[in-house]
Amino acid sequence: MRRLTLTLLTPFVALPLCAAEAKRPTPAEIIKQSPASDWRGLDPDNTVLMNVNGTDVIMELAPRFAPRHAANIRTLTREGYFDGLAVIRVQDNFVSQWGDPADDDDTKSPAKTLGSADKKLPAEFSIAYKGLPISKLGDADGFAPVSGFVDGFPVAADPKRNRAWIAHCYGVVGAGRGNEVDSSTGASLYAIIGHAPRTLDLNITVVGRVIKGMEALSALPRGTGAMGFYEKPEQYVPIRQARLLSQLPEAERPALEVLRTESKTWQQLVEARRRGTSDWYVYSAGHTNICNMTVPTRPKAAPAMP
Template identity: 55%
Template sequence: MRLRPSLLACALLLAPALAGAEPPPYRGMQEILDAAPAGDWRELDPERTLYLELEAGRVVIELAPGFAPEHVANIRTLAAGGFWDGAHVYRVQDNFVVQFGDAHADDPARARPLGSARTKLPAEFERDAAGLDFDALPDADGWAPEVGFADGFPAARDPAAGKAWLAHCYGMVGAARDMAPDTSTGGELYVVIGQAPRQLDRNITLVGRVVQGMELLSSLPRGPEPMGFLEDPARWVPIRAVRLAASVPEAGRERLQLLRTGTATFRELVESRRNRRDGFYVRPAGHIDLCNVPLPVRRAPD
């Protein structure tokens, strides 16, 4: 009999007890993170980090050039040219996305100039899986043959087709487009603030994820039905600036570290969420969804 992946984790967990040995002591998420070796954390790279400055504070976005290199390059150019300075958050759709950029992008007479950025980019919905370090979850997924983490991002892959792609989990950042797949410039970006819309995977280019400041976006007042677009400009949320972290003086940068997903620490963390054995849980789930796996971020120790 072949065990399903989700049951395999349970079997491995119960094996010591079935053999008469004491199971390893259960550690909660914070205990695991507190005991993580320094080498299990990686520094946030300022060359692939974007700061979205709102009146309420700073949103920190880690970019994903390994999956969307041409979009990320254009985003860097747009940020260097001040494209988003004075732009707005103009869409807040409940249980879906926050969208920001140029509210007049569809009006040639009023659209913001893109400067030296490219006006046309290819769709970057997926990439070749060859050579990609992929930390697979054992759990089944309804949207892809395999799911896990690549380059620190929630991702999926199809080994038979040799393709991999990023997943629309909470906090992921995508590049809005029109009907044609290649109509995104990276100037209009959205952040997932609701239930993971995985049906969008491989249909829109994902360019990164928010690693700090999600509460500044997810708490914004919702726009009207059906799409959440804020038709009244008085309700638009001003953007002070968007900058690449590398262009910000070091004293003004966020000193953040992210847990590496290829470590024993991360594997234990995932298992602690898959089969929680603290006093509250009467029945461990024995399964975890890709978008429910925490991706820890912390301030770098002094």
């Protein structure tokens, strides 16, 4: 009789657990319920506002990972280097690249001067892993033993070799270079617009990520030349200007804030991504990776009234 009682009770014990599974909060609900302390503003000295063909693109620099390149890009931006340049390459499922169209061995036009920016920089492919405040993902990454997020950037790491680097995920910005590893200056930049080309990791200096305006770079006509370069000057997509937020009056700066990837809200979003959060899902992968995760931004909350 005791065994029968236990058997009959079992389905009734399981029912509340199934209901709890069905009521997991959606990403939108998680964000809506997040405390203000889980969000941060944009760093005016490390955020670039670039106007591409009439659309604003906002790019966060990564001074922790590429300090020399970030400093050079700040100098180039302050001195107006990018003003009047162009997107010169759009390769499908790969990158959009911008810079000086004349900065090419095949052109006869003089290249734009770099002004007071450094003309030579060391490669900054990785930094030390030890002591890095990384919010780790629990899921395996095929390109590195450890993966997670630092300062909002997708990061891969190899603890045994004591190195960490920003992964080439969608929206990540890198510095174009030639065959020499130290041939990048930040004057030529590209953004990933397709499936994550992780084989570029540890081969190019990553300098930042686009946090808003990716459509201005990803939806452009594809170049018809080799590697997606535009073949005619009239195909170039103009960059009207680029400014650091610190160069703009405070009232003209984008009023955005970014979710902290060291926050509890971020951890909840990662779990939601891993499992699916609605009745639409018939299968839950229970897995994600750094390039499947997008760090949310939102309009900056108005200050509370006294």
